[in-house]
Amino acid sequence: MLQAMPSTSLSGVDALSIHGFDEEAAFLDYLLDDVWDILAQGVRVRFAAAHTPTLATVRHGIPTVRTVVLRAVSRDSAMVFIHADRRSGKVQELNLQPACSLHIYDPGRRVQLRIEAQATVHLDDQIADGEWTRLRSQYRAQQWRAVAADVVHAAPEVAIDDVDGLAEAGRREDFAAIALHVSAIEWQHISSRGPRRARFEIGDNGRGYWLDA
Ligand SMILES: Cc1cc2nc3c(=O)[nH]c(=O)nc-3n(C[C@H](O)[C@H](O)[C@H](O)COP(=O)(O)O)c2cc1C
Numbered sequence: 001m002l003q004a005m006p007s008t009s010l011s012g013v014d015a016l017s018i019h020g021f022d023e024e025a026a027f028l029d030y031l032l033d034d035v036w037d038i039l040a041q042g043v044r045v046r047f048a049a050a051h052t053p054t055l056a057t058v059r060h061g062i063p064t065v066r067t068v069v070l071r072a073v074s075r076d077s078a079m080v081f082i083h084a085d086r087r088s089g090k091v092q093e094l095n096l097q098p099a100c101s102l103h104i105y106d107p108g109r110r111v112q113l114r115i116e117a118q119a120t121v122h123l124d125d126q127i128a129d130g131e132w133t134r135l136r137s138q139y140r141a142q143q144w145r146a147v148a149a150d151v152v153h154a155a156p157e158v159a160i161d162d163v164d165g166l167a168e169a170g171r172r173e174d175f176a177a178i179a180l181h182v183s184a185i186e187w188q189h190i191s192s193r194g195p196r197r198a199r200f201e202i203g204d205n206g207r208g209y210w211l212d213a
Pocket residue numbers: 052064065066067068069070082083084085088089090091163164165
């Protein structure tokens with residue numbers, strides 16, 4: 001159900017009241033832009049909350065969750081990429097059941113994102129090759145940063161800040177790139193005025209609308 005715009009300013013856009021201007025639609029557009037910004041920042045910024053989302057799959061009928069690193073995002077194709085060991089549980093689970101969810105809570109924005117997606121697992125194709133090449137170049141860049149900081153001589157394994165697991169990038173033959181094809185995103189903001197919740201259907205007939213909190 002579409003609800004009235006909040007009087008608190010999440011964005012500053014609620015100051016707009018041009019005759020005939022659809023404020024609700026503009027505000028929802030703004031929120032969706034912000035969602036993709038959160039994701040893009042999650043790829044770039046290692047300390048951003050969105051850098052390490054939680055991926056949920058189904059294991060023997062039971063939901064199972066784990067932290068992963070956000071590796072790439074494409075708004076144009078509504079895709080999010082993560083990496084994994086192809087022998088891991090999540091890869092087996094996604095091969096059996098591609099429907100999955102990604103969860104992010106960004107405390108700075110007080111925004112929760114629940115991203116619904118269909119996963120495709122890429123092992124020996126162009127997508128996997130591309131992601132592997134990018135991973136290796138990130139690893140090399142990280143090593144250079146460590147050398148520049150002169151920490152690598154002391155204790156290479158522990159001195160490098162390795163939240164991305166780059167030091168354990170492993171072997172190409174074990175590598176899997178997982179593409180999450182985003183079908184819907186639920187946005188929720190918590191404030192003293194209570195929660196606000198919006199849902200965005202992604203795709204050809206994409207649309208955004210408010211949900212009862
Ligand atoms: C900070 C952090 C980042 C992680 N990033 C990844 C990742 O990008 N890919 C991955 O497969 N596992 C990652 N892991 C490990 C997973 O959370 C999980 O423990 C492991 O992949 C086994 O999960 P599975 O048995 O469900 O496949 C990460 C763990 C932590 C704590």
